[in-house]
Amino acid sequence: DAKTTQPNSMESNEEEPVHLPCNHSTISGTDYIHWYRQLPSQGPEYVIHGLTSNVNNRMASLAIAEDRKSSTLILHRATLRDAAVYYCILSDMRFGAGTRLTVKP
Amino acid sequence: GAGVSQSPSNKVTEKGKDVELRCDPISGHTALYWYRQSLGQGLEFLIYFQGNSAPDKSGLPSDRFSAERTGGSVSTLTIQRTQQEDSAVYLCASSLNQRTTYGPRDEQFFGPGTRLTVL
Numbered sequence: 001d002a003k004t005t006q007p008n009s010m011e012s013n014e015e016e017p018v019h020l021p022c023n024h025s026t027i028s029g030t031d032y033i034h035w036y037r038q039l040p041s042q043g044p045e046y047v048i049h050g051l052t053s054n055v056n057n058r059m060a061s062l063a064i065a066e067d068r069k070s071s072t073l074i075l076h077r078a079t080l081r082d083a084a085v086y087y088c089i090l091s092d093m094r095f096g097a098g099t100r101l102t103v104k105p
Numbered sequence: 106g107a108g109v110s111q112s113p114s115n116k117v118t119e120k121g122k123d124v125e126l127r128c129d130p131i132s133g134h135t136a137l138y139w140y141r142q143s144l145g146q147g148l149e150f151l152i153y154f155q156g157n158s159a160p161d162k163s164g165l166p167s168d169r170f171s172a173e174r175t176g177g178s179v180s181t182l183t184i185q186r187t188q189q190e191d192s193a194v195y196l197c198a199s200s201l202n203q204r205t206t207y208g209p210r211d212e213q214f215f216g217p218g219t220r221l222t223v224l
Contacts, residue, residue: 036213043109043196043215044148087147093138093213095148 003027004088009100012078020073020099022088027068031091035062035073037084038098044087047073078103107131109216111197117222118187126182126219130199137180138200138213139172141193148196154180187223194218 005023012018024033035047048055048062050071055062061074075082080103087098110129118124130137139151150164154174165171169187174180184191198213 043198043218044213045215046212049212085147092150093153094150095140097147 003090003092003094004096006086006088006096006099008097009102011102011104012075014080014103014105015077018075018078018082018101018103020075020086020088020101021070022072023070024088024090025069027090033062033064033068033071034089034091034093035060036087036089036095037082038087039081039084044095047086080105109197109199109214111195111216111219113219114217115220115222117224119224120189121186123183123185124187124221126184126195126221128180128182128197128199128216130178130180130197131214132178134199134201134214135177136200136202136213137174138198139180139182140196140198142196142218143193151182184221187221189223192221192223194220 003024003026032049032051034049036044037047038044048057048060050062050064052064054064063072083101083103085098085100087095089095109131112127116124135156137154140148141151142148152159152165152172153161156177157174169185172180172182196215196218198215200213
């Protein structure tokens with residue numbers, strides 16, 4: 001079973017920031033936190049990953065709580081192409097149902 | 106090709122028949138993963154290969170499922186005596202280096218999947 005919990009769905013307006021939360025209260029000290037997303041009719045694609053410190057890349061930012069029991073994926077300006085299912089997973093690579101993000105124009 | 110490829114893209118079979126699904130990882134990637142995704146569900150981990158060996162088979166749902174990898178490259182997932190509940194999209198992913206205790210050292214690149222329908 002997945003060790004992460006995420007909201008089933010979220011909505012955002014285009015060009016606004018989006019904060020996608022993830023809880024992983026049973027995370028171990030060696031677990032990385034990974035985020036992938038799956039666009040409609042495609043395989044998942046890597047977004048970002050981190051261990052303790054916040055991470056930034058060209059796609060998104062990852063904010064990790066100090067106790068590492070939760071994290072937040074931040075899309076700074078949502079576009080229609082960001083509409084997808086976003087998965088937060090730990091090192092065991094067990095995917096849950098993810099969060100379906102809808103972006104409204 | 107530049108990415109992970111899978112074949113066939115679609116497979117329709119009758120209950121009780123055997124099927125083979127193929128995955129061609131990105132050249133040079135030593136780690137290979139199989140997942141399946143039922144309609145409207147998240148991904149379910151099946152098996153992980155490092156080279157030709159499979160240190161983690163814990164996700165295979167039954168002994169009807171098996172997988173092999175040859176030459177550190179192509180992998181085949183075989184489902185024997187298919188059942189209707191096996192209907193799903195089967196996804197393959199590869200990454201450059203091995204999975205460690207800390208999880209994949211590198212990002213996984215996913216193929217487009219094989220949609221399996223068991224009638």
